[in-house]
Amino acid sequence: MVLSNALVAARRTATSALRRHLSTPAPAASTGMTLNFNLPQETLYSGAAVDSVVVPGAMGEYEVTADHVPIVAELKAGTLTIKAEGGEEKYFVPGGFSLTHEGSTTDIVCPEAVKLDDLDPAAVTANYEAAKARASSAEAGSPDAAEALIEVEVNRAMGGALGLSLA
Numbered sequence: 673m674v675l676s677n678a679l680v681a682a683r684r685t686a687t688s689a690l691r692r693h694l695s696t697p698a699p700a701a702s703t704g705m706t707l708n709f710n711l712p713q714e715t716l717y718s719g720a721a722v723d724s725v726v727v728p729g730a731m732g733e734y735e736v737t738a739d740h741v742p743i744v745a746e747l748k749a750g751t752l753t754i755k756a757e758g759g760e761e762k763y764f765v766p767g768g769f770s771l772t773h774e775g776s777t778t779d780i781v782c783p784e785a786v787k788l789d790d791l792d793p794a795a796v797t798a799n800y801e802a803a804k805a806r807a808s809s810a811e812a813g814s815p816d817a818a819e820a821l822i823e824v825e826v827n828r829a830m831g832g833a834l835g836l837s838l839a
Contacts, residue, residue, distance in 0.1 A: 673812040703736045707754065713783055716763075717754070725778055726753035727770045738776045745770045747782065747827035760787040764833050766826050793834050800827035800838045 705726060709717040728803025736743075738751045754761045755783040768782030805824035810817035831838040 684731075688838055703779060705736065705740070707778055707780070709752075709754070709780040709782075709785070711782055717780075720756075720839050722756040723816055724755045725754070725780070726751075727743065727780070728752060728765065729770070736768075736770070736772050736778050740772050740776070740778075742763050743770075743772045747780075750827050751788065751833040752780065752782075752785070760834075764788055764791060764830050788833055791830060791834055792838055793831075796827055796834060797838065800824065801829060828833060 690705075697839045704721050704723060705725075707717045707720045707722045710714070710721075724735050726733060726735045727745060727791050728748050730746040730748045733750070747765055747770055749766045750764070752763045752765045754763075763785040764787075764795065765782045765785050769782050770778060807817060807820035807824055809829075810820050828838050
């Protein structure tokens with residue numbers, strides 16, 4: 673019994689000492705974050721100071737702010753919102769990736785991005801209807817059917833970003 677009590681005391685002392693050596697003070701909270709937003713043909717933001725970014729993640733929409741936990745996420749077609757002192761900018765993205773690093777830096781990489789203000793609701797509706805017609809007339813399982821279904825989904829998401837109800 674005496675040996676058992678001595679072992680317990682030794683473990684507690686070792687554990688406390690280990691905890692003291694492995695602990696570090698929390699870093700000071702950041703006041704903003706850095707955004708890099710890149711397309712294959714251009715860079716939209718490079719080292720820009722922003723307040724937050726609302727990301728259309730494939731597993732759900734989330735907002736990245738200063739000191740956000742590092743995360744890698746696939747983007748789905750949807751609205752990417754960048755919030756800064758001057759207001760917010762909204763882009764439609766058809767997919768891509770978001771990488772949030774330690775140190776409040778987020779990299780967004782997309783094949784395309786269009787400001788929501790530049791989208792024409794009538795053109796989105798017409799493209800959606802044309803893609804639906806192509807999908808229904810294409811041979812099931814064919815590459816044409818797959819491409820048409822992708823166009824249907826992207827145009828549906830674009831319409832949703834514009835507040836249209838496409839069904």
